[in-house]
Amino acid sequence: MTMRAILIAMILSVVSIYWQHLSSVIEGGSTLYALSTPPVPAIFCILLLIGAAPLLGKVLGKPLSKQELIVIFMFLVLAIPQVTWGVTEILLPWMTTHVYFATPQNDLHKITELLPKWYYPSDPDLIREMYEGSADGSVPWKPWLYPLGMWTILMTLMFFTGMCLVSMFRKQWADRERLRFPLLLLPISLVEKESPGSHVPFFRNPLVWIAFVLVFTHHILNVMNAYNPSVAALKDFYRIGAIFTEEPWTAYHNVRFFYRPQVLGLAYFVSPDLLFSTWFSFLMQPTSTVIADVFGLRQDPSFPFSVEQGSGAFLAMLFVLFWVGRGQLALIARKALTGDPSIDDSDERIPYRWSFFGAIGGFTAIIIWSHFSGFSPVFSIPYVFLLLGFGLVYSRVRAEGGIPAVWAFPFNEHKRMMFQLLGTRRFIRSGDASDLVMLASYSWMGRGYFTSQMGYQIENEALSDRFDIRTRRYGLMAVLAFVVGAAVAYYATLSSYYKFGAVTLGGGTTAGGGNVSNARTQWEEIVGYINNPTGPSRNRNIAISVGAVVTLAMVALRFFWLQSPFHPLGYAISLNYGYALWSNFMLVWIVKLAVQRLGGARLYRQLMPFFLGLVIADLVAGGLSWLILLAFGPRALAGYVVQF
Structure with a gap:
């Protein structure tokens, strides 16, 4: 881990964050590739560094090594996402919409009265200028420094605690269970001399270029269709549910058949049982609704409560992860508490003592911070536990399934789950x-980054192990990436808000874009609860229990029947992000069955470069598509949403 690699990573982070910000807020409020996994700019930066290797070698004295390229990649995936919907672009509206949109009719002043005064600048005119734009476009930084500083402390504690927690599971998952970490095949394919499944460099394999041609053709047609709708294009999905118009089949009405090259490519490296369980479990949700309607059993329109089942499934998986890893966790605790020399942690990027006390100390510091903010430990402890716990399960999803999505977890359900219980x-x-x-x-904080960053953390540790980057400075590098990303994201977001007005950015009108409207809706919902408190939700709590029981049953079934086609993670994923995954997983599941029958392991390995080519081509083509659409204007941008 060289100093020049860190400096290059910091420079590229600044450029990439502004690129992300431009795409997701200023020019294309509906463009979702800013939330791709890994971030599109991270892939572009690595490709740029590889392409410019001869020139960089002359400028820097010697070319960047594979290890340095990987360090830069690890830095970027932690720094870049902070400017997206999961952090600054949602934090700032979350803390201020109750001030700007307050009227005597909506009672939002009740929120302002109960929040700490330092949460946001106290001058309401500064808040108004943030939403409407200031006269000269300048940012009044001084009133913002204290609120942003306090929030950065909390976010850094969350980041650090999540890093320490997931680090304790690295050995269990990577060395003992030998999980595949499919997403790591992307940077590995780019920097290694031989691509996986082949003995030639990645970009010299003809299957890779066939994949590139297919994916670029797909995106080019979609871009042309966005500019001229008469051009035929596949888009990203087909509404197969539209054919179901009569009861009880209307349960399938919202089913969409997605075909995303990135997901198709990565699914090839996922186990068949996980693929099958995901698409089967997803389709069972509307099917159960049909059965309930036929027999007159559905009394609640929200049945079968898929989201609540997903929360229960994640809770059960959290218990399973701690139970299965209890032996390794006990060794970590013994090493941390006694310094037992027989327990070797020399190959760990974060020593056991640091990870053990870091997780406990970080969690405690978060609760103390919350207490002094006015949040009772009675409620802050379970909420933070859910945030970190769901993040750990999501990390397992990434490590085992390689799901390229920041939302493959009970998205924003932590608060709702506590309300329902x-x-x-x-x-x-x-x-x-x-x-x-x-x-x-x-x-x-339950809307993306602080969950997905734990997935990046475990992948970064596995990646550094793969390239023999053995340094105890990884933790410092990760925290530096977070702080740099936060600082640049604050500057970019506030500068744009005060220049253009937050209500008009992100595809918004005078009522605000997605982040502003989400924050406003949430506070209006809370006002409703203040005026009319509710009790526990019996049906939804039953659904949470059902999700947990089904997950534990699948775990037990796999223990007694090793060939069980039902994977508990597949069930959990299907309930939280299954709508965008099931069709891709079903297609690849069929392909893998055919490959297994026709050519076995040899054919499987021969096709690996093609499916990796689909992934990288989709990331590259997605980024270029946005640049082309930007040149065509707002109408074209709105016509084709580049999604990941």
């Missing part, structure tokens, strides 16, 4: 709704 009435004590409001003020 306890009822909002429990959060209001003697007329004081502070805990209710404080919990809502934290809920933006």
Whole structure:
């Protein structure tokens, strides 16, 4: 881990963050490739460095090594996403919409009265200028420094605690269970001399270029269709549910058949049982609705409560991960507490003592920070536990399934889960709704980054192990990447807000874009709970329990029947992001069955470069598509949403 690699990574992070910000907020509010996994600019930067290797070798004295390229990649995947919907672009509206949109009719002033005064600048005119744009476009930085500083402390604690927690599972997952980490095949294919499944460099394999031609043709037709709708194009999905117009088959009405090259490519490296379980479990949800309607059993329109089942499945998987890894966790605790020399952690990027005490100390510091903010530990402890716990399960999803999605977990369900289990009435004590409001003020953290970053952390550790990057400075590098990313993201986001107005950015109107409207809707919902508290939700709590029981049953079935086609992670994924994965997984599941029958392991390896080519081509073509659409204007941008 050289200093020049870190410096190059910092420079590329600044450029990449501005690229992300431009694509997701300023020019293309509906463009979702800013949330790709890994970030599109990270792939572009590595390709740029590889292509410019001869020139860089002359400028730097010697070319960048494979290890340095990997360090740069690891830095970028942690720094870049902070400017997206999961961090600054949602944090700033989350803390201020209740001020800007307050009227005597919507009672949003109740939120302002219960939040700490340092959460945001106290001058309402500064908030108004953020949403409407200031006269000269400048940012009043001084009033923002303290709120941003305090929030950065909390976010850094969350980042550090998640890093320490997931680090304790590296040996169990990578060395003992030998998980595949499919997403790592992307950087490995780019920097290695031989691509996986082949004895020639990645970009010299003809199968890779066949994949590139197919993917680029797909994107080119979609771009042309966005500019001229008369051009035929596949787009990204087909609404097969539109053919179901009569009861009880309307349960399938919202089913869409997605075909995303990146997902198709990575699915090739996922085990068949996980592929089958995902698409089968997803289709069973509307099927269960049909069966319930036929027999007159559906009394609640929300049945079968798929989201709640997903939360229960993640809770059960969290228990399973700790149970299966209890032996390794016990060794880590013994090494941390006693310094037992017989327990070797020399190959760990974060020593056992650091990861053990870092996880416990970081969690404790978060609760203390929350307590002094007015958030009772009675509620902050379970909420932070859910944030980190779901992040750990998501990390397992990434390590085993390589799911290229930041939303493959119970998205924003942490708060709702507590409301459903306890009822909002429990959060209001003697007329004081502070805990209710404080919990809502934290809920933006359940929308992406602090879950997905734990997936990047475990992948980074596995990647550094693959390239023999043995340094105890990894933790410092990761925290530096986070802080650099946060600082640049703050600057980019606030500068744009005060220049253009937050209500008009991100595809918004005078009511605001996606992030602003989400924050406003959330606070209006909380006001509704303050005025009319609710009790626990019996049906939804039953669904959470069902999700947990089904998951544990699948785990037990695999223990007694090794060839079981039902994978608990597939069930959990299908309930949280299955709508965009099931069709891709079903197609690849069929392909893998055919490959197994026709050519076995040899044919499987021969086709690996083709499917990796689909992945990298989709990331590259997706980034270029946005640049082309930007040149065509807003109408074309709105006509083709580049999704990952």
